[in-house]
Amino acid sequence: MSRRSGAYQVWKMTPAGEHPTQVTRNGGFEAQESPDGKCIYYTDSAPSEASGRVTPVRLMRASVNGDEEVVVVPQIWTFHWSVTKKGIYYLSPGSGAKPHQILRFESGRNEVAGELPGPLATLIGDAAVSRDGRWLLMTELDRNDTDLMLADKFH
Secondary structure (H helix, E strand, O other): OEOOOOOOEOEEOOOOOOOOEEOOOOOOOOEEEOOOOOEEEEEOOOOOOOOOOOOOEEEEEEEOOOOOOEEEEEEEOOOOEEEOOOEEEEEOOOOOOOEEEEEEOOOOOEEEEEEOOOOHHHEEEEEEEOOOOOOEEEEEOOOOOOOOOOOOOOO
16 A cells, blocks of 8 residues: 555555556555455555544455456455455444454355454454464453552652
8 A cells, every 4th residue: 555646545566666556546545465366355545543443444356457446345444354265354333243244255245253352442453364264363452550659759
């Protein structure tokens, strides 16, 4: 992702960093390659804040050659989705619950893949699923506290 064209877009280049080629035309931020390497999935805009869980964005797909861009999931949280061999795992905004969804490649259907532990508010940082779909990696805030200390005769 780069803003070299003035807006966030997804670009591709050689492993040596040469020959940058713009892939998206209508905005592109967080990108992941499909398992077969023929297309990319990406969010259509940057998040409004650092967690990526305040304003939903669209999950898009385009070929690596930059052909037609299509909407895959109309609302998704930035940084909380993963492309795997089975499909695309993502957190679903707006439900108030905390289901982890999967859009299966084979059927094109959305299913609940599981429930996240604890309240969604404790999820900090990104959430990612391994390529084989076996593991969910996430950061959860279990405790947030402070200590008040008095330094006597401090110079």
